[in-house]
Amino acid sequence: MVWLSRAFGPARVSRWLPAAIIPVVIVAGAVIAPLGATAAVDLPDIAPDELLELVATCEADAFSGTIEQQSDLGLPDLSGFSGYEVSGSEPDIASPLELLTGSYSARVFVDGPDLARVQVFDRLAERNIVRNGDEVWLYHSRERTATRLVLSADDTERAEKAVPDAGEVPTPGQLADRVLAELDPSTAITVGTDRVVAGRSVYELVLTPRDRLTLVGSVSIAVDSETGLPLAFEIVARGQDAPAFRVAFTELTLESPDADLFAFEPPPGATVTEHNMQEGPRPDLGAGETPDSTVSGEGWSSIVELSAADLPTGLLESPLYTAATEPVDGGRLLSTALVNVLLTDDGRVFAGAVSPEQLLDTANGR
Amino acid sequence: MPSDAVPTKAVPTNAVPSDAVPTNAVPTDAPRPTGAAAPRRASGAALLRSELWVLFRRRRTWALLLALAAIPILIAVAIRLSSSPSPGRGPAFLDQVSQNGLFVGVTALIVAIPLFLPLTIGVVAGDTIAGEASHGTLRYLLIAPSGRVRLLVVKYIGAAAFCVAAALTVVVAGTAVGALLFPIGPVTLLSGTTIGIGEALARFLAIAGYVTISLLGLSAIGLFFSTITDVPVGAMTATISLAVAGQIVGALPQLEWLHPWIFSHYWLGFVDLLRDPISWASFGDNAVLQAGYLVVFGALAYGRFLTKDILS
Numbered sequence: 077m078v079w080l081s082r083a084f085g086p087a088r089v090s091r092w093l094p095a096a097i098i099p100v101v102i103v104a105g106a107v108i109a110p111l112g113a114t115a116a117v118d119l120p121d122i123a124p125d126e127l128l129e130l131v132a133t134c135e136a137d138a139f140s141g142t143i144e145q146q147s148d149l150g151l152p153d154l155s156g157f158s159g160y161e162v163s164g165s166e167p168d169i170a171s172p173l174e175l176l177t178g179s180y181s182a183r184v185f186v187d188g189p190d191l192a193r194v195q196v197f198d199r200l201a202e203r204n205i206v207r208n209g210d211e212v213w214l215y216h217s218r219e220r221t222a223t224r225l226v227l228s229a230d231d232t233e234r235a236e237k238a239v240p241d242a243g244e245v246p247t248p249g250q251l252a253d254r255v256l257a258e259l260d261p262s263t264a265i266t267v268g269t270d271r272v273v274a275g276r277s278v279y280e281l282v283l284t285p286r287d288r289l290t291l292v293g294s295v296s297i298a299v300d301s302e303t304g305l306p307l308a309f310e311i312v313a314r315g316q317d318a319p320a321f322r323v324a325f326t327e328l329t330l331e332s333p334d335a336d337l338f339a340f341e342p343p344p345g346a347t348v349t350e351h352n353m354q355e356g357p358r359p360d361l362g363a364g365e366t367p368d369s370t371v372s373g374e375g376w377s378s379i380v381e382l383s384a385a386d387l388p389t390g391l392l393e394s395p396l397y398t399a400a401t402e403p404v405d406g407g408r409l410l411s412t413a414l415v416n417v418l419l420t421d422d423g424r425v426f427a428g429a430v431s432p433e434q435l436l437d438t439a440n441g442r
Numbered sequence: 443m444p445s446d447a448v449p450t451k452a453v454p455t456n457a458v459p460s461d462a463v464p465t466n467a468v469p470t471d472a473p474r475p476t477g478a479a480a481p482r483r484a485s486g487a488a489l490l491r492s493e494l495w496v497l498f499r500r501r502r503t504w505a506l507l508l509a510l511a512a513i514p515i516l517i518a519v520a521i522r523l524s525s526s527p528s529p530g531r532g533p534a535f536l537d538q539v540s541q542n543g544l545f546v547g548v549t550a551l552i553v554a555i556p557l558f559l560p561l562t563i564g565v566v567a568g569d570t571i572a573g574e575a576s577h578g579t580l581r582y583l584l585i586a587p588s589g590r591v592r593l594l595v596v597k598y599i600g601a602a603a604f605c606v607a608a609a610l611t612v613v614v615a616g617t618a619v620g621a622l623l624f625p626i627g628p629v630t631l632l633s634g635t636t637i638g639i640g641e642a643l644a645r646f647l648a649i650a651g652y653v654t655i656s657l658l659g660l661s662a663i664g665l666f667f668s669t670i671t672d673v674p675v676g677a678m679t680a681t682i683s684l685a686v687a688g689q690i691v692g693a694l695p696q697l698e699w700l701h702p703w704i705f706s707h708y709w710l711g712f713v714d715l716l717r718d719p720i721s722w723a724s725f726g727d728n729a730v731l732q733a734g735y736l737v738v739f740g741a742l743a744y745g746r747f748l749t750k751d752i753l754s
Contacts, residue, residue, distance in 0.1 A: 091745050200534035215633075215634040220538075337719075341634075345541055
């Protein structure tokens with residue numbers, strides 16, 4: 077350390093000034109810049125019902141942008157289960173789970189109700205979902221597989237109602253619609269602080285459950301003040317400050333994307349499969365819509381019960397299941413910040429945005 | 443002041459290791475500033491020219507570049523001799539190589555960027571100042587007034603030039619050996635779109651540019667370490683260790699808040715240039731991050747080098 081004492085002689089201090097000042101400037105800039113970007117803007121006041129109407133009358137149906145999803149559900153790290161290590165044997169289990177519980181960025185291109193493309197950016201790979209009218213292509217660059225689905229009229233209608241089923245990756249708008257449809261008197265609706273999302277000023281619609289039993293603290297939807305397009309969706313778990321789940325645009329252009337983007341041709345060398353929508357399992361994430369489910373409780377704290385036979389085959393044998401769940405009295409529990417799922421030893425499944433104790437009570441008939 | 447136009451290795455000392463450039467490497471055609479007009483600039487350019495000349499005349503530099511070129515060659519030969527791997531196994535794009543030789547360069551970059559490229563950069567950047575000091579040539583380079591800043595800048599530009607050469611070596615050698623051993627044809631991008639060979643080659647050049655930028659931050663770190671010590675091996679080891687440590691930190695989910703600040707955070711982001719349309723976001727973020735490292739470690743190197751007692 078001799079050089080230190082030499083280096084800091086009185087005449088030499090000035091030589092070290094840049095080295096002292098520059099990091100301070102960079103850190104200060106890094107702290108201040110995000111504050112400026114998310115600084116509160118002052119929009120004209122708006123009532124909750126006017127804001128809901130603004131969303132309902134949203135006419136921006138052609139746009140392209142980048143979406144970031146972050147979720148901090150308190151799940152064990154599942155990243156070891158996705159990627160190429162297990163993809164050969166279990167292609168379909170890790171992927172939808174990871175899409176919902178992971179953090180990733182994706183590009184979205186939408187032109188009207190019939191043309192849409194989502195590109196999920198993976199590490200050194202990409203998953204594409206291209207919808208062009210009745211035709212949907214799923215392309216996975218790592219596996220080099222292309223799947224073609226043709227939607228029947230039924231499916232088209234269904235896809236318009238709940239696009240996540242067809243597209244796997246919900247945009248903030250689709251998620252917002254889903255939540256708004258389920259609103260009932262159990263929820264306090266307020267307008268939160270005006271903010272900036274993806275460079276646009278937004279109103280914030282905040283839904284706070286009146287029910288004290290649910291794990292959901294609040295749900296907030298950022299609505300573009302000009303077009304009414306939902307730009308961000310976040311769920312905060314009860315008692316937490318940071319959102320447990322967040323999908324938000326980081327970049328948005330309200331112009332029709334290049335038409336070539338929606339004309340997908342499977343590349344040479346790719347394995348192409350045709351998927352018959354009438355038979356076989358759908359690429360579906362909505363386990364709650366399985367026929368034999370019973371719902372107990374109501375509103376935010378309702379608990380869904382179904383039979384383990386309805387779960388995707390192979391799920392209970394997968395190492396993913398063992399890693400993600402923990403043993404409890406009479407079964408195994410998948411515990412997250414927002415949702416708990418109990419799989420009892422006698423083959424029943426209970427799920428709800430409530431505490432594990434309530435699930436156990438329901439399972440035991442109390 | 444033509445004296446600092448004398449190339450760095452011109453002074454023969456008995457400390458010169460065997461791989462150093464022989465004394466006949468003195469460029470006899472190095473222009474000397476003739477008039478009184480702008481002598482400083484002229485000598486700066488001459489210093490840079492002689493630095494690049496010496497760097498790319500060294501046998502060690504060529505050995506490093508040859509080692510980098512060996513990576514795509516090994517990959518290509520191994521795949522040529524064995525059966526084609528199935529999709530999803532091994533490094534990304536590996537399974538595509540046997541159908542399209544143009545992917546050899548990209549596959550080799552993915553293999554080289556975590557260790558081999560930082561290793562060569564560490565050797566070159568760690569040697570910049572410490573190498574001169576250990577050869578006893580540093581003080582001859584600093585006779586001119588304010589010569590230290592100029593020498594620091596020239597040394598950094600030399601290291602950056604090596605970054606360009608290193609990235610280009612992997613990409614060009616990979617594409618060439620791929621074209622030699624495998625059929626080539628239109629390239630399938632990550633998004634499933636197929637582009638022609640010409641556009642693919644242009645994108646590969648852009649990737650080489652991305653990789654070069656990725657390595658500039660590490661070069662600045664190496665330059666700073668090189669000003670601390672008179673032992674080049676110490677500076678090289680420190681730089682390479684930091685490159686590895688940075689990637690270990692980058693792999694720990696517990697330190698996620700730190701990840702965007704680590705110089706290696708966007709190193710694999712060059713694949714964003716293989717999406718359709720090209721996603722330039724990581725290119726910009728990477729450039730900003732590397733510029734930050736360059737400024738911070740440049741300032742540290744400046745502070746250290748200008749207050750250093752040059753004894754050799």
